[in-house]
Structures are given as C-alpha cells and as structure tokens.
Amino acid sequence: MMSDVAFFLAATFAAGLVMSLMRLPALLGFLAIGFVLNGFGVQELPFLDSIADLGVALLLFGIGLKLDVRSLLAREVWVTTAGHLALSVAVGTGFLWVLALIGYPLVAGLGLGSLALIGFALSFSSTVFVIKVLEEHAELQSFYGRTAIGILVMQDLAAVIFMSAAGGQVPSLWAVPLLAALAPLGWVSRRLWDHVPHGEMQGLFGLALALGPGYAAFEAVGLEGDLGALVMGMILAGDKAASELSHQLFLLKDLLLVGFFISIGFGGWPTLDAVMLGLTLLLLLPVQVIIYIWLLDRHKLRRRTSVKAGLILGNFSEFGLIVAAVAVSASLLEEDWLVVMSVAVAGSFVVAAVVNINSDAILAWARRRMRMHPSDDVHEHEKPFSFGTARAIVMGMGRIGKAAYVELSGVYGLPVLGVENLPSRVADLRAEGMDIVEADAADDDFWARLESTGQVDIVVLAMPFHGANRLALAELSKSNYVGVVAVVAQYDDDAREYQQMGADVIIHLYEGAGLKIAEQAAEALADRD
Numbered sequence: 001m002m003s004d005v006a007f008f009l010a011a012t013f014a015a016g017l018v019m020s021l022m023r024l025p026a027l028l029g030f031l032a033i034g035f036v037l038n039g040f041g042v043q044e045l046p047f048l049d050s051i052a053d054l055g056v057a058l059l060l061f062g063i064g065l066k067l068d069v070r071s072l073l074a075r076e077v078w079v080t081t082a083g084h085l086a087l088s089v090a091v092g093t094g095f096l097w098v099l100a101l102i103g104y105p106l107v108a109g110l111g112l113g114s115l116a117l118i119g120f121a122l123s124f125s126s127t128v129f130v131i132k133v134l135e136e137h138a139e140l141q142s143f144y145g146r147t148a149i150g151i152l153v154m155q156d157l158a159a160v161i162f163m164s165a166a167g168g169q170v171p172s173l174w175a176v177p178l179l180a181a182l183a184p185l186g187w188v189s190r191r192l193w194d195h196v197p198h199g200e201m202q203g204l205f206g207l208a209l210a211l212g213p214g215y216a217a218f219e220a221v222g223l224e225g226d227l228g229a230l231v232m233g234m235i236l237a238g239d240k241a242a243s244e245l246s247h248q249l250f251l252l253k254d255l256l257l258v259g260f261f262i263s264i265g266f267g268g269w270p271t272l273d274a275v276m277l278g279l280t281l282l283l284l285l286p287v288q289v290i291i292y293i294w295l296l297d298r299h300k301l302r303r304r305t306s307v308k309a310g311l312i313l314g315n316f317s318e319f320g321l322i323v324a325a326v327a328v329s330a331s332l333l334e335e336d337w338l339v340v341m342s343v344a345v346a347g348s349f350v351v352a353a354v355v356n357i358n359s360d361a362i363l364a365w366a367r368r369r370m371r372m373h374p375s376d377d378v379h380e381h382e383k384p385f386s387f388g389t390a391r392a393i394v395m396g397m398g399r400i401g402k403a404a405y406v407e408l409s410g411v412y413g414l415p416v417l418g419v420e421n422l423p424s425r426v427a428d429l430r431a432e433g434m435d436i437v438e439a440d441a442a443d444d445d446f447w448a449r450l451e452s453t454g455q456v457d458i459v460v461l462a463m464p465f466h467g468a469n470r471l472a473l474a475e476l477s478k479s480n481y482v483g484v485v486a487v488v489a490q491y492d493d494d495a496r497e498y499q500q501m502g503a504d505v506i507i508h509l510y511e512g513a514g515l516k517i518a519e520q521a522a523e524a525l526a527d528r529d
Contacts, residue, residue, distance in 0.1 A: 008045055011037065012258060024353055027132060027261050031346045034265020044266045052263040054211075055256030056318070057229040058249055059128060060156070061210035063149060064233020065242045066140070070423075076299040077150035083295045084151075084288075085123050085158065091287050092119030099280070105273040106336055114332055121324050121341065122284060124159055124317035127152045128257060129349055133312055133356055137467060142421060142440040144305040147296070148312055153230070159319040171222035178221050185213055186235035193241055202241070203248040209236070237424075264321070264346055270339045278343025281316075282351060289314035293366075300373050307366045311359050315352035316345045386450070390417035392521075393456055395441040395472055396463035397429055400488055400517070404460045405434060407518035414458070414522075442468035447475040458521045461487040461503075466494045473501050486521035 015029030015036075038044075071077060096115040099107045107115075130148055134140040140149075189209060196205045210229045218228025236242055270278070292310035297303070324341040327333040355362065387393060392408045394401045397420035409416045420426050421440035429436045439446050441463065459476060461469040469487050476485060486505035489495035495506050504524050507517040 004043075004045060008037075008262075012262060016258075023357070027129070027257075028350055028353055030258050030261035031264055031349060034262040035270070035346070036265070037262075038266045044263070048259050048263050048266070051256050051259030053225075055253060055258075055260045056128065057210060057215050057226055058207075058253040058256060059131060060226050060230040061206070061214065061233040062246050062249060062253060063127070063131065063153065064230045064235075065237050065246045066233075066422075069234060069237070071146055071150045072153060074147075074150065076147055076296060076301060078154055079299070080292070080295040081151050081154035081158075084291050085155070087291050088123035088284075088288055089116060089119045091291075092122045092284055095119075095284060099277075104277065104280075106277050106334070106340065114327075117323070117327055117332060118337070120162070121320040121327075122281065122316055122344070123288075124155050124319045124323075125152060125288075125313040126315050126317040126319075126345070126349070127156060128260060128318055129315055129352060130312050132257070133353075137356075139440075139442060139468075142442060144309040144312075147301075147305065148309045151309075151313065155317070156230070156319065157227070159317075159323065162323065175221040175223055178217055178223075182231065182235060189213075189236060193236075198244070200248075202245050203252070206245045206249050260318070264318070264342055270343050271336070274336055274339040275343050278340045279347055281340070281344040282347050285314050285316075285348060285351060297370065303367050303370045303372060304363060307363045307370075308359060311355055311362060312352070314348075314355065316341075316348040318345060320345055387417055387456055389455065390415050390435070391456060392416045392458040392460070393419060394460045394462060395419040396461065396468070397425060397434075397436060398462065398464060401460065401462035402429070402434075404462060404486075404518040404521075408458065408460075408522065412518070412522045441472045447479065450479075456481070457483045457525050459483060459485050460517055460521060461485065462517070466490065469494075470497065470501070473498060473503060477502060484521050484524045486517045486524070488517060 011033050012030060015033035016026035017029070019029035019032075020026050093112070093116045096107055096110075096118055097112070100110055100115065110118075130152060131140070134142075134145045134148070139145045193205065196202055209232050214228040214230075214232035215225035216228075218231075219225040236245075289310045292313050293306045296306040296309055301309075321338070321341050324333060324337050328335050328338060392414040394405045394408070394416060397405065397418040401418065401420075405416050405418050408414045416435065418429060418434055418436040419439050419441050420429065420436055421438065421442075423438060426436050426438045441461075442465070459472075459481070461472050463469050463472070466489075469489075473485060473487060484504045485502070486507070487498050487503045489498055489506055489508055495508065498506050505517060505520045507520065
C-alpha cells in the first residue's frame with residue numbers, strides 16, 4: 001500500500017512541477033495525471049475519493065469562515081446568480097439541441113428534458129478552481145473576488161437543492177431540530193474557542209467542527225455534508241480567531257484538494273466521441289463569460305470588477321459532475337455522460353487557467369470596448385476616494401498593520417489612514433476609533449480611483465500576500481510617489497525583490513514587524529527632512 005501511495009505522490013508531484021515550470025497552475029498537472037494513470041490501467045487508491053471529499057468540505061468550511069453573509073444579499077450577487085442560471089441553461093440547451101439536430105454522437109436522440117438537465121449541469125462555475133486562482137493572486141478579499149465567491153455560494157446552494165430533490169433524498173424530520181440548534185451551537189463553539197490553545201489545537205478544533213456538527217450531522221439528517229461544512233464556517237465567521245483558523249487549515253486543505261483533481265481523471269477512460277463532445281462543450285465558455293460580464297455591468301460595477309469576475313467564473317464546475325452522476329443513477333442519461341462532463345470540466349480548467357493568466361490583457365481590450373460608468377453613478381464600493389489629510393497610509397490592517405497604525409499615530413503623532421479590504425475587520429477597527437477605508441490595495445482600480453497621494457509622507461505595505469504588496473509598490477512607483485515606502489517581507493526572496501523595486505524600509509515578518517516598520521519608516525522620513 002505504501003509503495004502505491006509513494007508512486008501516486010511522485011507522479012502527482014512531477015505533473016504539478018511540469019505545469020509550474022510552464023507557468024501554468026499546478027492543478028492542471030493534477031488533473032492530467034489522473035487521466036494518464038487511469039489510461040495506463042493504474043488502480044485508483046481506495047481512499048482517494050474520501051480525500052477528495054474531505055478537501056472540498058474543508059474548502060467550503062474555509063469559505064464560510066471568511067464569508068460576510070450580508071454579501072449574499074447584495075443585488076449584484078443574487079440577481080447575477082439567478083439571471084446567469086436562467087440564461088446559461090437556455091443557451092446550453094439550445095446549443096445541445098442544435099448538436100442533436102445534426103446527429104452529433106451521444107446527443108442525438110436525447111429529449112428536451114435531458115438536454116436542459118445537461119445545460120443545467122454546465123451552468124455552474126467551479127468553487128474549487130476559483131478559490132485556488134484567487135488565493136494564488138492574493139485577491140480572495142478583493143471586491144471582485146468577494147462578488148465571485150458570493151455567486152459561487154448561491155450556485156452551490158442551488159446545486160445542493162437540486163441534488164437532494166433529483167436524488168430522491170428527502171431530509172429527515174431531524175433536520176429541523178438540527179437547523180434550530182445551529183445558533184446555540186455557534187454560541188457554545190465560540191465560547192469554547194476562546195480557551196483553545198494556538199497551533200495544532202486550533203487546526204484540530206476547526207476539523208472537528210467542520211466534519212462533526214458540519215458535514216457528518218448534515219449527512220445524517222439527509223442534507224448535503226458539504227453544505228453543513230459551509231454553514232458551520234459561516235456561523236464562526238467574524239470571530240477574532242477565524243483568520244488564524246483559516247491559516248491553520250490552509251495547507252491541509254490544499255493538499256487534500258490535490259486528491260480531488262486527481263479523482264476527476266478516474267471518472268472513466270474517455271472515448272473519442274466523449275472527448276470530442278466534451279471539447280465541443282467548451283464553446284459555451286465565452287458565452288457564459290459574456291453573460292456574467294453583462295449582468296455585473298448592469299449593476300454599475302466598474303469594468304475591471306465585471307470583467308475580472310466574469311473571467312474567473314468562466315469554467316465548468318465539479319458540481320456538473322455530481323449533477324451528471326445523479327442523472328445517470330436516475331437513468332436520465334447514459335453513463336458516457338460522466339466521461340463527457342469530466343473532459344468538459346478538466347478542459348474548462350485548462351482554458352480558464354490560460355485566460356486568467358492573461359486577464360490583464362483581456363481587461364485592457366475590454367476597456368476599449370465597454371462603456372465606462374460616470375464616477376458619480378457607480379456601485380457604492382467603487383466610487384472614487386482620496387486619502388484626505390492623512391500623512392501616513394497603512395495598507396493591510398491585520399496584526400502587523402494595526403500595530404504600525406498605532407505606533408505612527410500614537411508615538412509619532414501622524415494623521416494615519418488604514419486601508420483594509422475585509423468588511424468585518426473594517427467595522428471592528430472603526431469601532432476602536434481608527435480611521436479606516438474599505439478598499440483593496442491589490443486591485444488596479446483602487447489606484448485608478450485614487451485621487452492623489454501628494455500629501456502622504458509614509459506608506460506602509462503590510463498586506464499578508466507578497467503579490468499584493470508587490471503590486472501596490474509597483475503602482476506607487478508608477479504614480480511617481482516620492483515619500484517613504486515601508487514593506488513587510490516574509491521571505492528573503494521577497495525582500496530582495498522589494499529592494500530592487502525601490503522600497504525604502506524592508507522588515508522581515510518575524511522581526512517585531514508592526515512596531516519596527518513604523519519606527520524605521522518614521523526615521524527614514526526624518527532623515528529626508
């Protein structure tokens with residue numbers, strides 16, 4: 001058994017490394033190796049599906065931990081979700097109907113109901129893929145990222161409802177007391193959480209909640225376990241320790257999701273007809289992207305938000321495979337459709353990965369063709385703003401940023417403005433009397449909407465991801481900013497890159513970063529004076 005595991009790990013690592021060296025997401029290698037191993041007759045590891053299920057459950061639990069439930073009620077989220085679902089199913093059904101008319105293999109002879117069911121399966125976007133891309137680009141908390149996640153959560157809820165109904169799985173009467181117990185369970189969990197030691201105990205606490213009262217309890221009463229993990233995360237969201245718990249589970253979740261991507265390839269060996277049909281279905285992706293962009297643009301979102309969200313949602317979902325499996329088990333579709341959907345989902349990930357690597361070029365092209373909303377007639381989150389009279393700006397108001405803010409304001413007497421993209425943290429910091437603006441400094445439109453930096457003497461870059469700090473530093477250089485720039489680096493490679501880009505002060509993460517970066521930034525300013 002251990003030799004089989006070692007072989008799988010070696011093959012998976014090699015495939016992921018090849019894709020990484022080609023500057024493509026490693027997950028494409030994980031997808032490919034599943035099909036390759038299946039094609040060579042290698043037996044699937046007996047626990048691979050369990051690993052995949054656990055990875056998806058932790059993914060949804062992590063989404064719940066970071067989710068502001070109010071975002072689901074935003075019009076741009078629920079109207080876009082409903083509108084896209086209706087339009088996408090209509091377009092997909094029509095496209096498949098045309099293929100059936102011309103006698104396309106596997107489609108010819110299917111009734112309108114079956115075609116609509118396939119169209120429905122193709123209407124979802126992949127939660128796993130989107131979260132991975134947002135995390136890699138450090139844009140999980142950007143406005144377009146939060147909007148995309150809200151749409152995904154609404155889609156996942158629709159899929160869960162469908163699967164419960166189509167699979168004939170009726171929730172038991174025990175589902176009512178379980179749902180009623182969620183609020184007091186959340187209260188008890190938060191009180192217990194206050195006494196859980198840091199480190200591995202935090203991770204075990206999160207696993208226990210996600211898989212116990214979350215996944216297992218929901219499954220026991222006839223509800224989807226993944227939905228339970230998501231709901232449990234949402235109950236705990238907003239707690240002061242939620243961010244730490246999310247980081248504790250981050251690596252474990254990523255490793256388990258590798259099993260999910262490999263398992264797709266073991267759905268069946270694709271025949272030529274299945275491959276051709278799966279690839280043909282990729283023609284629907286541009287239409288889906290256009291529908292997303294059009295619907296989001298109707299809500300007066302800026303072009304960057306609409307286009308970036310539309311591009312990242314332009315893929316097929318793992319839920320499409322599950323819907324197809326439900327349809328096959330109910331004898332609504334032939335088993336070949338599981339392979340077709342596997343090819344379509346895997347192919348859409350490849351296309352979406354390439355598209356999102358070039359998203360900035362696509363955005364530049366779209367900006368030349370899309371009408372820009374007037375600055376006084378845009379979404380509330382995207383209106384122009386200025387730094388006002390602040391002389392010091394702290395971008396990223398986590399533990400380090402908050403310490404730098406307090407030091408610059410309290411010790412050096414500078415008017416300070418904090419920039420933070422997490423709504424719950426913004427509300428908490430404002431309640432403490434801090435001057436905070438909700439914005440994402442890793443978002444190009446943040447800089448496009450910014451009116452002036454001329455009066456600012458110090459900018460502290462304390463965002464948790466290297467890519468976000470690097471982008472902000474590059475934007476400051478492009479804006480001809482002449483003040484002091486101080487940045488927090490986690491690795492030596494990051495520090496060298498910041499130095500080459502012109503940062504004045506670079507502090508390593510574990511050097512008492514918050515206080516030290518404020519102190520050295522103030523000293524650098526004094527030296528200039």
